[in-house]
Amino acid sequence: MLKELSFSLASGEIxxxxxxxxxxxxxxxALLCGLLQPxxxxxxxxxxxxxxPSTRAHLGLAxxxxxxxxxxxxQENLLVFGRLQGLKGADLKERVAVLLAETGLAARxxxxxxxxxxGMKRRLNLAAALLHRPALLLLDEATVGVDPQSRLxxxxxxxxxxxxxxxxxxxxHHMEEAQRLCDRVAIVDQGCLLALGTVPELLQRHGGALRxxxxxxxxxxxxxxxxxxxxxxxxxxxxPFESFSLHPPDLEQVFMHLTGRSLRD
Amino acid sequence: xxxxxTLAMKDLRLLLRDRAGxxxxxxxxxxxxxxxxxxxxxxxxxxxxxxxVRLVDLDGSPASRAFLDSLxxxxxxxxxxxxxxxAEAAVRRGRASAAIILPKGFGExxxxxxxxxxxxxxxxxxxxxxxxxALLQGMLMELAFRRLQETFQRPAxxxxxxxxxxxxxxxxxxxxxxxxxxxxxxGELDLFLGHLARQDSLSAKAQTGNRLARPxxxxxxxxxxxxxxxxxGPQSAFEVSFPQGLVWGLISVAASFGLSLVVERKEGTLxxxxxxxxxxxxxxxxxxxxxALAVVAICLAMLLCGxxxxxxxxxxxxxxxxxxSAAAAFTGLMLLVSVLGRTExxxxxxxxxxxxxxxxxxxxxxxxxxxxxxxxxxxxxxPVKWTILGFEGVLWRGFGWTELLPVCVVLLSFGALCALVGxxxxxxxxx
Numbered sequence: 001m002l003k004e005l006s007f008s009l010a011s012g013e014i015x016x017x018x019x020x021x022x023x024x025x026x027x028x029x030a031l032l033c034g035l036l037q038p039x040x041x042x043x044x045x046x047x048x049x050x051x052x053p054s055t056r057a058h059l060g061l062a063x064x065x066x067x068x069x070x071x072x073x074x075q076e077n078l079l080v081f082g083r084l085q086g087l088k089g090a091d092l093k094e095r096v097a098v099l100l101a102e103t104g105l106a107a108r109x110x111x112x113x114x115x116x117x118x119g120m121k122r123r124l125n126l127a128a129a130l131l132h133r134p135a136l137l138l139l140d141e142a143t144v145g146v147d148p149q150s151r152l153x154x155x156x157x158x159x160x161x162x163x164x165x166x167x168x169x170x171x172x173h174h175m176e177e178a179q180r181l182c183d184r185v186a187i188v189d190q191g192c193l194l195a196l197g198t199v200p201e202l203l204q205r206h207g208g209a210l211r212x213x214x215x216x217x218x219x220x221x222x223x224x225x226x227x228x229x230x231x232x233x234x235x236x237x238x239x240p241f242e243s244f245s246l247h248p249p250d251l252e253q254v255f256m257h258l259t260g261r262s263l264r265d
Numbered sequence: 266x267x268x269x270x271t272l273a274m275k276d277l278r279l280l281l282r283d284r285a286g287x288x289x290x291x292x293x294x295x296x297x298x299x300x301x302x303x304x305x306x307x308x309x310x311x312x313x314x315x316x317x318v319r320l321v322d323l324d325g326s327p328a329s330r331a332f333l334d335s336l337x338x339x340x341x342x343x344x345x346x347x348x349x350x351x352a353e354a355a356v357r358r359g360r361a362s363a364a365i366i367l368p369k370g371f372g373e374x375x376x377x378x379x380x381x382x383x384x385x386x387x388x389x390x391x392x393x394x395x396x397x398x399a400l401l402q403g404m405l406m407e408l409a410f411r412r413l414q415e416t417f418q419r420p421a422x423x424x425x426x427x428x429x430x431x432x433x434x435x436x437x438x439x440x441x442x443x444x445x446x447x448x449x450x451x452g453e454l455d456l457f458l459g460h461l462a463r464q465d466s467l468s469a470k471a472q473t474g475n476r477l478a479r480p481x482x483x484x485x486x487x488x489x490x491x492x493x494x495x496x497x498g499p500q501s502a503f504e505v506s507f508p509q510g511l512v513w514g515l516i517s518v519a520a521s522f523g524l525s526l527v528v529e530r531k532e533g534t535l536x537x538x539x540x541x542x543x544x545x546x547x548x549x550x551x552x553x554x555x556x557a558l559a560v561v562a563i564c565l566a567m568l569l570c571g572x573x574x575x576x577x578x579x580x581x582x583x584x585x586x587x588x589x590s591a592a593a594a595f596t597g598l599m600l601l602v603s604v605l606g607r608t609e610x611x612x613x614x615x616x617x618x619x620x621x622x623x624x625x626x627x628x629x630x631x632x633x634x635x636x637x638x639x640x641x642x643x644x645x646x647x648p649v650k651w652t653i654l655g656f657e658g659v660l661w662r663g664f665g666w667t668e669l670l671p672v673c674v675v676l677l678s679f680g681a682l683c684a685l686v687g688x689x690x691x692x693x694x695x696x
Contacts, residue, residue: 033540036694053542061540065533069275071282083271084541112282128537138540 002027002038002191009167011135014158016182017171018251020259024191025171026064029140032169033061046135057086060134064141066121067128070114074105074124077113078131085132099127102160104153119150126157137161137168143177155181175251185251187258194258199251206257207249216241268543272551273558280521280559289517291563295570298510302503302574315343316397319352319364326372328384335408336365342404356389362397364389365405375412377429384409420461427454499661503574507567508656512629512649514563516620519595520613522556523602527612530692545693549600553684556599560592578659583669587655590673590680594648597680598623600687607692623647648679 002024009015019025030036031043034050048055068077078096087095100106103123113121126142139158143151158181161168172178178185179199187195187202195202209224214235225231228246235241280286320333337344347355352364366387374384386405390398416422431451437444499505526549529535538548568576568584578584598620605619606612624630626640627649636644644650655672658664664672 035536035539053544056540057542059540061537063533063536063540065536067533067537069279069534070532071279072275076278080271080275081537081541084268084538084543086542 002031005188005191005193007186007193007196009136009169011167012162012165013184014162014168014170014182016178016185017169017188018173018175018178018185018255019188023189023259025188026140027191028188029061029138029169029171032136033059033138057132058135060129060132060137062126062129062137062139062142064144066125068113068121068124071112073110073112074100074116074120074127075109077124078128081128082131087132095131099130102157103127117150119146119153122146122150123153123157126154130157130161133164133166135166137166138171139168140171141173142170143172143174175255179251187255189259195254202251202254203249206254208253208257210249211247211253213245213247214241215243268547269551269554272538272547273554276522276525276552276555277558279525280555283521286517286521290514290521290559291566293517294510294512294514294563294567296510297513298503298507298567298571299574300506301509302501302506315341316363316401317343317361318345318401319347319355319361320344321347321349321352321364321366323349323369324367324371328372328375329367332367332371332386332408332412333365335412336404339404339408341400353389356391359391362391362394363401365401376425377433420458420465424455424458424462427451427458431455499657501575503571503576504661505657507571507574507576508653508660509629511564511567511656512624512627512652514567515560515591515595515652516624516629516649518556518559518563519599520602520616520620522552522559523599523605523616524609524613526552526603527606527609531609539693549688549691553596553600556596557589557592560595561588564588564591576660579661579663580659580665583659583664583666586666586669586673587659590676591648591652591655593680594652594676594683595680597683597687598648600691601683602687604687604690604692623649626650628653648676651675651679 017025032045046058082092100109184198209226210228212231213222322329355361356364371384434448602616605615626643627647629649651672
């Protein structure tokens, strides 16, 4: 159940959507692209109702599942999805060719998708969402199960979209991805928006103290502190130690701070 | 319409790429029709039931040769002339069901038929194939009676028989009071038959003859007259097997497309389609269009393949109503199958179970004529029954519009009902 969830997304901006399992990320995605209707209230996307095809024409969805026809080739998949998005003729062919090249699939464009690796399928999954140059792109776990090379290629595609002025809502479990790609991050849990801001803003507001890690007689101890020098002096007073390291707060710390440590199903 | 067409073409392409699906949709119905058509064809029956028989002629007379020739001409027998030892060995080894042996004196005995001396034929049958032995015994008796009938009908054949009989009566000793009139009667019969034989001979030479000048030996005069051929029943077994095979193709199409909707829901493509600027009616309409086109294609392909085998519509225009009606029925069924289970496995299990019940109840497996009354009543609820009836009607039952339209109405209603249930129960939320 989503409650009082409201945020804006500018064109050319990537908004990361973070939340534990069951937080409401997928429900939010489904509402935004008209797959679900709100029980109460309204959903407005790009100024329109996503239940209407005219609004959805400006949305692109790359779902978490590999939503592709495995027995068709990459080219055939893109042609089918392109036609359904209203592209035709030379424009469609050109767009398909460009995306096949950008995703590194041109050489195997005529092979059946069932013969592709996981990374190739992920890239094609994203390409199918980009065909009609949507104003808003909804990416749900876009990099699940891919190797580092494919992940980097996907990052490049996402960054190209931002550069071309498209808005992106990027749902992920990977904090480092959000930290690297997203201009702002929204953290949701139990249907509520817990925090929204740039990564430095979130770190400042919810990141807590520095973490001092001290290794003494083979044992590692971690303590949080606002004054690293004073804490280090205190640790020396407790006895000699082999090494220490100082860690600034990160997004994971913010996430855990906001959502807690209890397991979610 | 563009989007509908794109979706339909995508589904047809997917069907063509799925080899197993294609086999059960196109090849299996055709093989079914060809196999059962061939098995139940009259030609196929004869071939299948020919009894291997060895013939042994120990007499070597013209009569024995003629008898064996008559046997060899029988359709149900696979005859081969052999020596006595060879024939015995063939029966013992199971290569032949029986041996028919004409002993010495067979030809002489046939001349003394009227004297009470029946020619003897020996039947050496494999004890393990007693049924075939009994059948052969019946065939031999039938053949003997036929030859006897021929003898009585032809004076030239009858005459030697009567003369042998007359001579044996002349030599017979004793004072039996019946002997004298019998001798007189055979003498007159000899004269009478001699006269007929001469007349037949003259008639044959002149190619004319006054047939009315002598009494006719034919026991029954059969007068034939031309009758307009009224077609009753199928002309060949293929006309029965093709509608049944075709129905299996339609069942397979409905199941394939129904399950493909479940697969699309599971794999996320339905989610992607729903997120695109398509309405729900486009998504299901595209699938329905593909299913209906596949049904039409299968019907046409089956009729085309059946054409060389004599499977032809008596009134092809009726197909314009029947094929779309069948397409509607099986498209509706497809939509129903798509909501029978949440997972592919559940939907496949329940879908095929439903199809099997409909096929069994509708006469797709066992013809309805062999079913009990209650089963025949139940068959009214199956589109399989109505589809088969419709195609049989067009192919060989001689249906006109009056008979076909009720069938089409039932098929359309069935399709509408199934589609209604399917659309109502379709799980859009799961997509």
